[in-house]
Amino acid sequence: MVEYRDILEKSKKDALYGREISPPHVKKDKCIGCGLCVDICAALVFELREKKSEVIYGEKCNACGHCWAICSEEAVTQPQVITTTSLRPGSEPAVSADSLQLLIRERRSVRLFNDNAVSKEDLIKIINAGRYAPTSSNRQAVNYIVLSNQQKISKLRSSVENFMEKTFKMMENRAIAFFYKMKYGPLAVDLLRHYAINYQILKTRKEKKAYFPLPFGSAVIIVHSQSFDSLAQFNCAIALYNCSLMAHSMGLGSCFMGFVQIGINMDKKIKHWLDIPKGNQAYGAMVIGHPNVKYRRLVERKEPNIRWL
Known part of the structure; x- marks a missing residue:
């Protein structure tokens, strides 16, 4: 014993939890x-x-x-x-099942924003929604980076765009495409080629940066955690989704940005600029702002694939 x-004591000292626990x-x-x-x-x-x-x-x-x-x-x-x-806690849940279902269905990806800034107080409130998300073994190891300065957001946008330009160009090389297929799987290569086509189309449109690779929002939230943690992606995804629901409840729009996450993890220069510690990995990125559009209808999704045992 x-x-x-x-x-156990050594594992805690080795940053299993990253905080003092009495x-x-x-x-x-x-x-x-x-x-x-x-x-x-x-x-x-x-x-x-x-x-x-x-x-x-x-x-x-x-x-x-x-x-x-x-x-x-x-x-x-x-x-x-x-x-x-x-x-x-009350005797009944704070939100009814119908209200929660409606909130979940109302929240949609927003890529068009007006110029109004999101206050620091609102951003803290949004991140606090992520703070109370569950994490494996209650490790609470989700870290947040917030960019609310437009110059820094523009730098992130151009850095990710440069990374994408190089990546798409490399995918034209069969040997490199084969390497990517072996390392990341055939679906990843197909997706890269799909986005490469979209990117070429968007390059011809002056409004392309409203969508790709990063919309012009007021702020960007990036979540990162230890790469050795097999459940880090799960923890970060739940936290960021909580943030998106809170943003929607406050009348703000948000959009998850997969290519920003990929660019951060695959381009060491971007990762270094964001000062993400060695051994950590970005597991999500989300843009937030005041929406310039209003969705007027709820949409359906395909029926869930359920196997009852």
């Missing part, structure tokens, strides 16, 4: 022995002993806050998760 604890504390005089904290804890921190909850493996705690949130007697405490807000 000593060896296990040493390994074990929870149980106030025995308040604990009624219901066992909810024992049952709810995915890290197996608690055990019920002599009809009282007890912290046994405090070093395994990932500070998810389930124990503190579920305790009816406020017998469990942990500094990292105690909030100062007076808000509490």
Whole structure:
């Protein structure tokens, strides 16, 4: 058991969580022995002993806050998760299923924006929606880069465009195309060729930069995390989607920009300019702004492919 604890402690020091985590504390005089904290804890921190909850493996705690949130007697405490807000969950969900479904369907990709700036306060509110997204093992390892300066956004746009120009030109070489197919798969090559055709068409149109590779929005949010984490892409995608829903609820538009993400990860100069740490990778990019268009109708999607077992 000593060896296990040493390994666990070292893994935390090696930035498994990237933050200081203190074990929870149980106030025995308040604990009624219901066992909810024992049952709810995915890290197996608690055990019920002599009809009282007890912290046994405090070093395994990932500070998810389930124990503190579920305790009816406020017998469990942990500094990292105690909030100062007076808000509490209601007896019913804050949003009805129909309202949430409508919000999800209303949110669409926006690529045309007016010149009004998005305030820093609004951007923080949007990022806070990502902050409260779930992450694997509650690692909370999603990092955000925000570009709200138009000169820097223009530099990002031109850098990604230059990368795309070079990439599309290289794809004309059969040997390089074969290498890309072996490394990234045939679908990736087909997509690159598809976008190369679109790009050539857009180059002839003066308004091309309204769409490609990065729309003229007020701000760009880039999310990045450790590349060694097999679930980093999952964590970042959920966080960024939360941000897009919050932006829509605030009357703002957003659009996920796949080529910006690809350009950042494949062009070391862009990655260095954005100061993304070594060992980290961009897992999403999204432009935000005040929409210059209004979608008037909801659209249908194809039926989900479900296999019931």
